[in-house]
Each structure stands twice: as structure tokens, then as C-alpha cells.
Amino acid sequence: MGTALNALKMLEYFSSSQPEIGLSHIARLAGLNKATALRHLRALEEFGLIEQNPQTKSYAIGPAALRLAALREIAKPGLDGARQKMQAAMHEVGESLHLTLLEKDTLQTALVVETTQHSVRVSLDPSEIIPVNATASGLCMLSFGPAFLLERLESDTLTRFTEATMTDPKIIRDRVAQIGQAGWANSNGSFEDGVFGYAAPIFGIDQIAIGTIAIAVPEIRATSARQPLILTSLHTLSKELTANFGGQTPETFPTEFHP
Amino acid sequence: MGTALNALKMLEYFSSSQPEIGLSHIARLAGLNKATALRHLRALEEFGLIEQNPQTKSYAIGPAALRLAALREIAKPGLDGARQKMQAAMHEVGESLHLTLLEKDTLQTALVVETTQHSVRVSLDPSEIIPVNATASGLCMLSFGPAFLLERLESDTLTRFTEATMTDPKIIRDRVAQIGQAGWANSNGSFEDGVFGYAAPIFGIDQIAIGTIAIAVPEIRATSARQPLILTSLHTLSKELTANFGGQTPETFPTEFHP
Numbered sequence: 001m002g003t004a005l006n007a008l009k010m011l012e013y014f015s016s017s018q019p020e021i022g023l024s025h026i027a028r029l030a031g032l033n034k035a036t037a038l039r040h041l042r043a044l045e046e047f048g049l050i051e052q053n054p055q056t057k058s059y060a061i062g063p064a065a066l067r068l069a070a071l072r073e074i075a076k077p078g079l080d081g082a083r084q085k086m087q088a089a090m091h092e093v094g095e096s097l098h099l100t101l102l103e104k105d106t107l108q109t110a111l112v113v114e115t116t117q118h119s120v121r122v123s124l125d126p127s128e129i130i131p132v133n134a135t136a137s138g139l140c141m142l143s144f145g146p147a148f149l150l151e152r153l154e155s156d157t158l159t160r161f162t163e164a165t166m167t168d169p170k171i172i173r174d175r176v177a178q179i180g181q182a183g184w185a186n187s188n189g190s191f192e193d194g195v196f197g198y199a200a201p202i203f204g205i206d207q208i209a210i211g212t213i214a215i216a217v218p219e220i221r222a223t224s225a226r227q228p229l230i231l232t233s234l235h236t237l238s239k240e241l242t243a244n245f246g247g248q249t250p251e252t253f254p255t256e257f258h259p
Numbered sequence: 260m261g262t263a264l265n266a267l268k269m270l271e272y273f274s275s276s277q278p279e280i281g282l283s284h285i286a287r288l289a290g291l292n293k294a295t296a297l298r299h300l301r302a303l304e305e306f307g308l309i310e311q312n313p314q315t316k317s318y319a320i321g322p323a324a325l326r327l328a329a330l331r332e333i334a335k336p337g338l339d340g341a342r343q344k345m346q347a348a349m350h351e352v353g354e355s356l357h358l359t360l361l362e363k364d365t366l367q368t369a370l371v372v373e374t375t376q377h378s379v380r381v382s383l384d385p386s387e388i389i390p391v392n393a394t395a396s397g398l399c400m401l402s403f404g405p406a407f408l409l410e411r412l413e414s415d416t417l418t419r420f421t422e423a424t425m426t427d428p429k430i431i432r433d434r435v436a437q438i439g440q441a442g443w444a445n446s447n448g449s450f451e452d453g454v455f456g457y458a459a460p461i462f463g464i465d466q467i468a469i470g471t472i473a474i475a476v477p478e479i480r481a482t483s484a485r486q487p488l489i490l491t492s493l494h495t496l497s498k499e500l501t502a503n504f505g506g507q508t509p510e511t512f513p514t515e516f517h518p
Binding site: 002003004005006007008009011014015016019020040043044046047048049051060061062063064065066067068069070071072073074075076078081204205243244245246247248 | 261262263264265266267268270273274275278279299302303305306307308310319320321322323324325326327328329330331332333334335340463464502503504505506507
């Protein structure tokens with residue numbers, strides 16, 4: 001499998017900040033001599049996964065990627081793929097899951113998978129708009145999503161849902177900075193009493209969050225003993241759903257979540 | 260380049276009608292023994308371009324395709340890519356080009372590239388909705404586009420623009436059948452006197468046309484001597500723009516256009 005995989009790995013150096021790369025540069029990035037790099041690029045080019053700009057001579061991802069993406073979407077539509085991954089996690093963790101996506105400028109519920117293992121469980125309204133200040137998903141989105149969400153914090157009216165809801169922009173900004181380091185957010189009854197949430201980002205291709213995945217746990221089961229399992233699942237989901245929606249996790253993102 | 264390209268070629272067997280394929284089947288399609296096919300699939304799987312369904316064990320295009328497609332769109336957005344290809348063809352043929360896309364249920368102008376080589380040239384209105392009965396693009400879309408366009412021919416009112424405009428659905432259907440065989444359509448002053456059009460389809464992933472590419476020629480240059488050049492360019496554009504938009508040309512589509 002060596003050669004094929006080595007050729008494919010050339011594709012990993014392209015990113016939203018580096019959509020075109022020249023031969024010398026990509027050879028250096030891959031730690032290959034130019035002749036080997038060129039051989040790999042030619043194979044990818046022949047298939048259409050790489051395209052050379054005739055003016056600049058540098059390389060970019062080719063049109064075959066679009067055809068493959070369309071086929072992927074037919075085989076496993078984005079939300080179907082996400083639902084499968086959420087169902088697997090639900091069986092593992094035994095809690096309800098909640099996927100939100102940023103639609104225009106509000107965070108909206110896109111998918112809900114409820115646990116089937118407990119009669120006491122968090123039941124989520126699939127039509128809900130998610131308040132950024134009161135939920136783990138919202139705080140996560142403030143930390144990893146587009147900057148405008150954080151910028152308008154002062155001008156928005158922040159609703160208080162429970163005793164625990166944060167409404168002071170300054171306090172929220174402090175929390176957001178911590179979440180940016182940790183990679184995950186939690187909420188302890190700040191939206192609804194007795195409901196604990198754990199959320200992690202789903203990144204888009206530009207490494208900005210397009211949405212979040214959250215695990216919602218009733219207070220009775222939100223014990224510190226169960227946290228490692230929840231956080232491990234959350235980390236895996238963040239990675240898998242980012243891939244599922246064609247995004248890219250930033251290199252600076254934590255490789256594991258710590259309580 | 261052998262191994263890498265051979266591995267990539269496994270991806271060619273996936274289509275909208277065959278989004279999931281089992282190991283034996285894909286090995287047979289590729290003319291490889293199962294061990295070799297599996298080795299290729301594993302390399303693609305490791306990179307995420309292939310994904311195995313854990314239930315059925317069959318393979319589908321993997322999530323990496325989505326990331327690559329997003330990067331392609333950043334490096335070369337669909338219409339930018341199309342414009343470049345149209346400009347190259349304009350220099351080759353010396354005529355104006357016109358790209359239409361089906362938006363909801365009308366054929367709309369998406370891009371116009373005017374020739375810079377002649378002062379007598381066809382100038383096209385970029386905001387135009389294209390009448391299916393009077394233009395080469397429209398007839399092409401009736402032939403290769405979604406069936407509903409042809410089905411509503413009888414119920415729509417078909418405007419007569421010039422003496423040459425077809426308004427009888429029966430006559431149009433006959434012409435559409437011919438175009439289906441030839442791969443390209445033409446119009447001889449049926450929308451505007453003195454304007455000849457040549458059009459070919461741009462296919463989507465399901466091998467149904469999503470739009471058309473047309474070369475618009477003033478009558479004075481629409482000679483039979485220039486037809487081979489025009490038709491060769493048109494054929495190349497049809498292929499290239501289909502790839503540019505992530506589509507797939509049907510296997511039954513002509514490999515060249517004949518006058």
C-alpha cells in the first residue's frame with residue numbers, strides 16, 4: 001500500500017490557507033526529492049485529483065474531487081452520516097446527543113439522537129434555536145466559530161434561563177478563552193435546571209466551527225466518574241463529524257480532552 | 260506512477276447508480292485479483308477516500324472527498340474555473356461563449372465570454388432566461404436535462420421569436436431525439452435573426468444535464484468550413500465543464516461531434 005498512500009499524502013498539504021502549492025515547496029513539505037514528488041503529483045493529476053495552473057505552474061486540488069464528493073453525498077448524505085456516528089456514540093455513552101449547525105447567524109438544532117438506555121434522559125427539541133450564552137454548544141461556538149458571534153455579545157440581549165445562566169459578556173469571554181484551550185465546553189444547568197451538557201466543535205474547511213456536537217446528561221448521571229467516557233466520545237465525535245462534513249480540525253486543537 | 264494510479268482507478272467504478280460496491284465486484288470490474296484490489300482499497304481507505312460500511316462490508320467514497328472538494332472550490336471556484344476554460348475556447352474559436360445553468364425550473368445565463376477577435380460578434384445579455392424552444396442551449400437541455408422540461412412542453416406557451424422559431428411540441432420532440440443522438444444542438448436564427456448557436460450539455464453527477472455551454476456565431480461566420488473547429492471545441496468544453504462542476508458524462512454520450 002506504500003506508493004498509493006504516499007501519493008495520496010501529497011493531498012494533505014493543501015489547505016484553505018494554502019490552496020495552491022509549487023513543486024519545490026510540496027516536495028519539501030513531504031520530505032521527498034523533487035523527482036519522487038513529481039511522480040506522485042503526476043499520478044494524482046492523471047486522475048484529476050490535482051491540477052497544475054498553467055500560468056503559475058503550481059498545483060491545486062483537481063476537479064475529480066468534486067465528482068467524488070458528489071458520490072460521497074449520494075452514498076452517505078452529510079446528516080445521515082452524522083446520525084450514524086451519533087447513534088454509535090449514544091450506544092457507547094448511553095446519553096442523548098445533539099448536533100447544531102450555524103445557519104446564517106443563529107445556532108440551530110440539526111439532529112437529535114436520544115438515548116434508549118435510560119428512562120431518565122434528556123429530551124431535546126429538534127426545532128430549537130440555541131442561545132449562545134446558556135448552552136455548552138453555544139459557548140463552544142463562541143470559542144471556535146466565526147468571530148462575529150463573539151463580537152456581537154455586547155449588543156445582543158442575553159436571556160437568563162436559570163440561576164446558572166451567564167449574562168455578563170465579560171464573564172462569558174473569560175469562559176470562552178478557557179474553552180478555546182480545553183477544546184470542549186460544558187454547561188451545568190444554565191439552560192435548563194438539571195441538564196448538564198458537554199459540547200465540542202465541528203470544524204469547516206477553513207478551521208472555523210460550522211456547528212457543534214453535544215452530549216446532554218441528566219444531573220444524576222453527570223458524575224466525575226463518567227466524565228472520561230463522555231469526553232473521549234466527544235473528542236472522537238468532534239473529529240469524525242468534522243471529516244463527515246468535509247472540514248478540517250486546526251493543528252492547534254487538543255488531541256484529547258481533559259476534565 | 261503505476262501503483263498510485265491503479266489504486267485511484269478503483270474510485271472510477273463508483274457512480275450515482277452504484278454508490279456502494281463490494282470487494283469481489285470491484286475486483287472483477289477492475290480486472291484484478293481480490294488481494295490486489297483489497298490492497299488498493301486499504302490505501303484509499305487509510306486516506307479516507309474510501310469507507311467500508313461496517314454492516315454490509317461494501318465500499319463507498321469516503322469523507323476525505325468532501326474536504327478535497329471544499330479545497331478545490333477555494334482554489335478554483337466553479338464559475339471561475341468555467342470562465343477560464345471558456346476564455347481559452349474563445350481564443351481558439353474566436354467567438355462568444357455562453358454558459359447556462361438550470362436554476363429551479365428555468366435555464367439561466369450564468370456566464371458570458373465575448374470574443375475579442377471580431378467587431379461583428381454576438382453580444383449576449385447575462386441576465387437572460389433562455390427559452391427552451393428557440394435556442395441551441397434550450398434544445399440541448401430538453402435532450403439531456405431532467406425529464407420534466409420535456410414533459411411540460413405541451414402545457415407551456417412557446418413564444419415565437421423569429422420566423423425560424425419552433426413552437427410545435429411534436430416538431431420540437433423530433434429535434435430533441437436527433438440531438439440526443441448527436442450530442443449537440445444548433446439554432447439557426449430561431450431566437451434572433453442572424454445569430455447561430457451551437458450548444459452541448461454540462462452533466463451533473465447523475466448524468467443528467469445541469470446546464471449547457473454554447474458558442475454563438477454571427478451568420479456571416481457560421482460557415483460549414485468553420486463547423487469542425489466549433490464542434491471540436493464544443494465537445495472539449497462539454498467534457499471539461501462537466502468535470503469542473505463535479506459531474507459525470509454518460510457512457511453513451513458521443514466521443515466526438517459530427518456536423
